[in-house]
Amino acid sequence: MIVTDYPFEKIRRKLxxxxxxxxxxxxxxxxxxxxxxxxxxxxxxxxxxxxxDADCFADFHIALKRPTNHRRWLKPQVLFSFDDFVPFKPxxxxxxFALLEWGLNWCISTHAQQFLIIHAAAVxxxxxxxxxxxxxxxxxxxxxxxxxxxxxxxxxxELTLITQAGMIQxxxxxxxxxxxxxEVIRDFAPDAFIGKVVTDTIKGTVAHMRAPADSVARVMEPxxxxxxxxxxxxxxxxxxxxxxxxSYAFIELAENAFNYSLQGTEGFLRLGNLIDxxxxxxxxxxxxxxxxAMFDQLARSKLNASS
Amino acid sequence: xxxxxxxxGLMSVxxxxxxxRHWGSAYVAYNIASGDTHQLGVLAGCIIExxxxxxxxxxxxxxxxxPDESVNSEQFFQMLDNTLSDLQNMDLITVHQA
Numbered sequence: 002m003i004v005t006d007y008p009f010e011k012i013r014r015k016l017x018x019x020x021x022x023x024x025x026x027x028x029x030x031x032x033x034x035x036x037x038x039x040x041x042x043x044x045x046x047x048x049x050x051x052x053x054d055a056d057c058f059a060d061f062h063i064a065l066k067r068p069t070n071h072r073r074w075l076k077p078q079v080l081f082s083f084d085d086f087v088p089f090k091p092x093x094x095x096x097x098f099a100l101l102e103w104g105l106n107w108c109i110s111t112h113a114q115q116f117l118i119i120h121a122a123a124v125x126x127x128x129x130x131x132x133x134x135x136x137x138x139x140x141x142x143x144x145x146x147x148x149x150x151x152x153x154x155x156x157x158x159e160l161t162l163i164t165q166a167g168m169i170q171x172x173x174x175x176x177x178x179x180x181x182x183x184e185v186i187r188d189f190a191p192d193a194f195i196g197k198v199v200t201d202t203i204k205g206t207v208a209h210m211r212a213p214a215d216s217v218a219r220v221m222e223p224x225x226x227x228x229x230x231x232x233x234x235x236x237x238x239x240x241x242x243x244x245x246x247x248s249y250a251f252i253e254l255a256e257n258a259f260n261y262s263l264q265g266t267e268g269f270l271r272l273g274n275l276i277d278x279x280x281x282x283x284x285x286x287x288x289x290x291x292x293x294a295m296f297d298q299l300a301r302s303k304l305n306a307s308s
Numbered sequence: 309x310x311x312x313x314x315x316x317g318l319m320s321v322x323x324x325x326x327x328x329r330h331w332g333s334a335y336v337a338y339n340i341a342s343g344d345t346h347q348l349g350v351l352a353g354c355i356i357e358x359x360x361x362x363x364x365x366x367x368x369x370x371x372x373x374x375p376d377e378s379v380n381s382e383q384f385f386q387m388l389d390n391t392l393s394d395l396q397n398m399d400l401i402t403v404h405q406a
Contacts, residue, residue, distance in 0.1 A: 248330075252347045
């Protein structure tokens with residue numbers, strides 16, 4: 002059963018009661034919350050996620066609730082907790098769903114140590130994955146949203162998980178769009194579902210785009226790495242792809258990894274193996290159509306070369 | 309030409325070792341003891357490769373780097389000593405006092 006097999010009211014009641022056991026990108030999250038914004042966000046943005054039995058094992062036990070102090074009467078807030086531990090300060094109430102998303106990122110990046118976890122998006126086509134590490138503001142999420150709206154499979158918008166076998170483990174979750182990119186994606190992919198727009202967050206204005214149904218359905222299918230691409234949005238610039246040194250790619254990925262140091266020798270070996278089997282590129286773009294066309298070309302070339 | 313590095317004796321990689329990967333002429337080294345990762349140029353990478361096999365003096369290292377003219381110039385000696393000094397600062401080589 003998936004989320005939308007149930008009426009919204011039932012999902013809301015489950016969340017407010019014993020909690021909802023949701024398979025989110027291969028991780029089972031037990032989520033409790035009586036906040037309607039959380040229930041609405043889950044219902045709309047995790048529409049295709051499988052719901053599991055209440056007695057199953059959960060990787061993360063999460064709650065989102067209103068703090069009980071006097072501030073709730075002045076300026077309502079929301080608090081995220083994991084196993085009753087509160088890792089962040091409360092945020093404004095309107096940011097409840099965004100806080101769930103950021104909290105899930107925190108849960109995965111601090112607990113899923115079986116993976117080498119890189120702060121990067123990952124999209125797949127024709128069996129090969131493009132890993133897109135980039136700092137905030139580089140257009141990574143916009144590019145990811147654009148690509149998955151045109152047939153690329155979403156593996157992740159935020160956390161690339163590298164398995165011991167060197168494959169990319171999908172965690173198809175909503176894509177976090179910020180500021181101008183929300184309108185860019187509305188224009189580029191009018192059929193994409195984009196949830197509530199939340200203003201004045203620490204990341205500016207934020208809205209989440211639902212992951213494509215096919216990506217959610219194929220979440221247990223790991224994909225082979227193909228490219229490491231460092232994207233950069235440059236207004237009005239033509240799409241341009243240039244080779245990058247593999248040693249540079251190694252260092253950049255190590256610096257963008259959450260647990261490279263923690264993994265020690267294993268992290269070095271795993272990252273080295275990843276670099277061995279990928280091409281590294283710098284990619285700048287100013288137009289999403291051109292960017293997608295160039296990625297499609299890259300995928301065709303790889304497919305031809307491998308067949 | 310002599311330098312502080314060249315005077316001190318036997319050089320080796322620190323225990324328990326250094327892992328090395330290279331792509332083309334660029335190297336990445338991982339110091340197992342410290343957990344630090346470094347991007348290295350071709351000369352630094354070659355030095356580590358040789359020192360991973362056994363401890364060597366500067367003269368032995370020079371012999372391994374090649375018998376040709378290019379490693380027999382004052383300019384190269386200077387570059388070698390600078391690189392050895394950098395590697396020592398990065399804790400990628402240990403110098404054993406003679």
